[in-house]
Amino acid sequence: xxxxxxxxxxxxxxxxxxxxxxxxxxxxxxxxxxxxxxxxxxxxxxxxxxxxxxxxxxxxxxxxxxxxxxxxxxxxxxxxxxxxxxxxxxxxxxxxxxxxxxxxxxxxxxxxxxxxxxxxxxxxxxxxxxxxxxxxxxxxxxxxxxxxxxxxxxxxxxxxxxxxxxxxxxx
Amino acid sequence: xxxxxxxxxxxxxxxxxxxxxxxxxxxxxxxxxxxxxxxxxxxxxxxxxxxxxxxxxxxxxxxxxxxxxxxxxxxxxxxxxxxxxxxxxxxxxxxxxxxxxxxxxxxxxxxxxxxxxxxxxxxxxxxxxxxxxxxxxxxxxxxxxxxxxxxxxxxxxxxxxxxxxxxxxxxxxxxxxxxxxxxxxxxxxxxxxxxxxxxxxxxxxxxxxxxxxxxxxxxxxxxxxxxxxxxxxxxxxxxxxxxxxxxxxxxxxxxxxxxxxxxxxxxxxxxxxxxxxxxxxxxxxxxxxxxxxxxxxxxxxxxxxxxxxxxxxxxxxxxxxxxxxxxx
Numbered sequence: 001x002x003x004x005x006x007x008x009x010x011x012x013x014x015x016x017x018x019x020x021x022x023x024x025x026x027x028x029x030x031x032x033x034x035x036x037x038x039x040x041x042x043x044x045x046x047x048x049x050x051x052x053x054x055x056x057x058x059x060x061x062x063x064x065x066x067x068x069x070x071x072x073x074x075x076x077x078x079x080x081x082x083x084x085x086x087x088x089x090x091x092x093x094x095x096x097x098x099x100x101x102x103x104x105x106x107x108x109x110x111x112x113x114x115x116x117x118x119x120x121x122x123x124x125x126x127x128x129x130x131x132x133x134x135x136x137x138x139x140x141x142x143x144x145x146x147x148x149x150x151x152x153x154x155x156x157x158x159x160x161x162x163x164x165x166x167x168x169x170x171x
Numbered sequence: 172x173x174x175x176x177x178x179x180x181x182x183x184x185x186x187x188x189x190x191x192x193x194x195x196x197x198x199x200x201x202x203x204x205x206x207x208x209x210x211x212x213x214x215x216x217x218x219x220x221x222x223x224x225x226x227x228x229x230x231x232x233x234x235x236x237x238x239x240x241x242x243x244x245x246x247x248x249x250x251x252x253x254x255x256x257x258x259x260x261x262x263x264x265x266x267x268x269x270x271x272x273x274x275x276x277x278x279x280x281x282x283x284x285x286x287x288x289x290x291x292x293x294x295x296x297x298x299x300x301x302x303x304x305x306x307x308x309x310x311x312x313x314x315x316x317x318x319x320x321x322x323x324x325x326x327x328x329x330x331x332x333x334x335x336x337x338x339x340x341x342x343x344x345x346x347x348x349x350x351x352x353x354x355x356x357x358x359x360x361x362x363x364x365x366x367x368x369x370x371x372x373x374x375x376x377x378x379x380x381x382x383x384x385x386x387x388x389x390x391x392x393x394x395x396x397x398x399x400x401x402x403x404x405x406x407x408x409x410x411x412x413x414x415x416x417x418x419x420x421x422x423x424x425x426x427x428x429x430x431x432x433x434x435x436x437x438x439x440x441x442x443x444x445x446x447x448x449x450x451x452x453x454x455x456x457x458x459x460x461x462x463x464x465x466x467x468x469x470x471x472x473x474x475x476x477x478x479x480x481x482x483x484x485x486x487x488x489x490x491x492x493x494x495x496x497x498x499x
Binding site: 001017018019021040041042045048051054055056057060061062064065108111112115118119120121122123125128129141142143144145146147 | 174175177202206210219221223256257260263267270271273274276
């Protein structure tokens with residue numbers, strides 16, 4: 001089937017088998033290798049992309065079901081000359097070891113901070129009725145629970161995200 | 172993954188008509204459960220009819236003070252919706268305790284209701300499973316069954332329903348609207364789900380090609396202080412061992428009304444009618460709440476590995492009712 005994907009600012013027209021996931025379309029067809037295939041079952045978060053502005057697991061989305069979608073991967077977060085603040089913060093805080101989960105962590109963190117800015121509560125938010133969310137470390141951990149890091153770099157991932165959140169340096 | 176045809180109908184009636192012609196077809200919404208099951212070979216549909224852009228993605232006020240939730244509203248949008256957070260906080264809390272941020276952003280209300288059990292044997296196509304392959308037997312009955320049902324199970328199936336959202340909707344007496352080949356109908360959520368009996372392959376009472384279009388929440392004033400509590404093996408991103416959704420109305424120290432539902436204990440979200448009847452008109456004290464919880468669980472029939480769920484469910488229910496009464 002013919003579909004159009006707008007990935008990291010470029011429009012691509014491609015023919016795909018209906019079984020192709022968004023993850024495989026990005027990696028195998030468009031050569032965008034930022035999103036990683038970890039578990040391929042929506043459990044690890046390594047494939048996280050922004051799909052029409054929201055973070056999702058690209059391994060569980062069929063490409064044909066997202067014809068015309070706008071996708072941003074970790075590679076698309078950076079401009080030509082400058083890293084995205086979240087990318088810079090991950091480097092600054094040494095928030096990874098092997099790096100395999102990192103593109104997913106970074107995209108997820110960017111999407112997560114937008115959710116916080118929109119006032120979305122989380123499972124650990126004491127009062128779901130509260131207007132604003134105070135982004136404590138507990139909140140960061142809960143909201144990032146869909147991204148696993150088998151090297152266990154969480155101790156540095158949390159401060160890396162916190163610094164971007166506190167600095168208001170989302171974009 | 173087995174090849175399938177992907178079909179995107181122009182409207183709801185077209186989608187229903189298309190699927191009605193395809194006995195081995197299914198509807199596709201967010202896909203977070205279905206695509207996974209297809210990768211594993213647990214589900215092998217010939218046709219996917221994509222309805223994600225067909226059903227409503229809005230939440231409307233109803234004239235009676237309730238809310239109508241479009242089937243395509245994502246779990247994230249529903250949890251964050253102001254009117255849900257203020258009028259039915261147990262529903263927001265239930266949604267936020269399920270899955271991960273990424274999954275909630277694409278999973279829909281309709282799809283959440285129809286997700287399949289996470290019984291490990293259902294997922295493992297090398298093992299017998301009456302739900303996946305009727306007549307082959309239940310591997311969990313004598314197998315590893317620590318996650319399985321303690322209420323309403325049968326010899327054919329001891330699986331539990333995985334949804335948190337549906338537990339809150341069950342406590343709230345939600346009504347599910349469907350559109351099918353024979354027209355539309357409204358189904359109280361307690362009648363949407365079923366116990367496994369001799370047909371564990373049927374999770375719900377829906378007929379083939381019936382599409383969930385929306386879910387109505389009736390008005391319930393005292394739901395504004397309702398809660399959802401989930402006990403699981405990790406702090407986040409895990410299915411419930413036991414969960415409780417409850418709303419309590421207390422006046423002058425006496426329970427006037429209650430809504431209680433349990434998750435993780437049965438093939439369907441378990442409405443705790445016996446506990447509700449037991450607490451109504453009784454003093455709002457721990458003793459009443461514990462007696463109510465025990466009344467609800469009197470018929471519990473635990474398996475080899477899940478006897479812990481009986482006291483766990485009783486304790487969580489008791490504490491939840493106590494917390495709700497103290498907060499009034």
